[in-house]
Amino acid sequence: MKTHGVRAQQREQTRQALLRESRRLFAARGYGAVSLSEIVSEAGVTKGALYHLFESKAELFRAVLEQVQQEVAETVARTADVHDDLWTRLTAGCQAFLTASTAPDIQRIMLIDGPAVLGWNEWRAMDEAASARHLADALTELIEEGTIAAQPVAPLTHLLSGAMNEAALWLAQSDDPADLPATQAALVQILQALRNR
Structure with a gap:
């Protein structure tokens, strides 16, 4: 049960990092100029983690x-x-x-x-x-x-x-x-x- 809580917390931290970094990048350069590779790199997560939370x-x-x-x-x-x-x-x-x-x-x-x-x-x-x-x-x-x-x-x-x-x-x-x-x-x-x- 404790493991499930830790995983949920890690998932939410990953989600918040992706939102924070993609928002910063989208605001600075616009959606079209920002790649997923750049977002995951800035957020410090893998593409797999991104696709686990967002389809695209x-x-x-x-x-x-x-x-x-x-x-x-x-x-x-x-x-x-x-x-x-x-x-x-x-x-x-x-x-x-x-x-x-x-x-x-x-x-x-x-x-x-x-x-x-x-x-x-x-x-x-x-x-x-x-x-x-x-x-x-x-x-x-x-x-x-x-x-x-x-x-x-x-x-x-x-x-x-x-x-x-x-x-x-x-x-x-x-x-x-x-x-x-x-x-x-x-x-x-x-x-x-x-x-x-």
């Missing part, structure tokens, strides 16, 4: 992407949840997403390589599970309390999520530090337009 490089990338999306979602939720007012929660959460997703490593993995490696449908499903669901919940609550006019939540969620993802991609290409505050101000204007007077 794409599956390893998917696990890294899931980790990145979860971290961004947790940052957004933590930022939003300190506010009692539902409207402030929504705006703070949207701003937190925009800020978090402008980190170069997050952009590369989550917004650039994610859809390219996994395909748009799988990436979209993962994005929805990680953060779009929280946005939909916030919008639903605001509609229920009358702050936002009654309307279908799904299209509104996709429009806002798409706008924020596109803004984060645009910011990734920008060298102007004034672009982030300008984008945040534009986001406030878009959100304000939804609010009932």
Whole structure:
């Protein structure tokens, strides 16, 4: 029984080393420029150990992407949840997403390589599970309390999520530090337009 526990612990340590090193390499150079040989070498494990945990490089990338999306979602939720007012929660959460997703490593993995490696449908499903669901919940609550006019939540969620993802991609290409505050101000204007007077 003790041996099983040791093996499970070693397996988890190997998995964490693979995730850590592949994330670092994918963020620095992009998915296409990183080989499995390089990942296992950096992680200090064998290819056999990698294939025992992940069927392919794409599956390893998917696990890294899931980790990145979860971290961004947790940052957004933590930022939003300190506010009692539902409207402030929504705006703070949207701003937190925009800020978090402008980190170069997050952009590369989550917004650039994610859809390219996994395909748009799988990436979209993962994005929805990680953060779009929280946005939909916030919008639903605001509609229920009358702050936002009654309307279908799904299209509104996709429009806002798409706008924020596109803004984060645009910011990734920008060298102007004034672009982030300008984008945040534009986001406030878009959100304000939804609010009932």
